[in-house]
Amino acid sequence: MSHKGISGQEFPPEEELHSRTPAWLIVPSDLREEVMKVAKAKGRLQGKQSKLNVRQEAHLVALHRAGEHTVAELGDLFGVARSTVYRAIQRDDLRQRTQLAGRTALGGSSS
Secondary structure (H helix, E strand, C coil): CCEECCCCCEECHHHCCCCCCCHHHHCCHHHHHHHHHHHHHCCCCCCCCCCCCHHHHHHHHHHHHHCCCCHHHHHHHHCCCHHHHHHHHHHHHHHHHHHHHHHHHCCCCCC
16 A cells, blocks of 8 residues: 655555654655745735844944953853854854945945
8 A cells, every 4th residue: 555645646556654753854855955945026925023023133243342241141142042143243254245245346445
């Protein structure tokens, strides 16, 4: 006896699906990619919501740049994990590098 997935694809009994298998794993990857493209085009593909709003993230980065707090302390102050603090710092670094590259590409000074 074989089983059919959401896409209608048949699976032999030795590849029987577990009841806890996420539905998106059953869909063939090419169809999954197409669905993701359509969702993104419609603006419905969003990631997990950030724990910090823009203002909080800017404040966190400013405190880190001032050197007054460790990453662990900042995590405790803002109620987030250290990894969230590191990602916020990384995003700010990337933003600054992108702005600097834009200014130098337009003929501005790099200082």
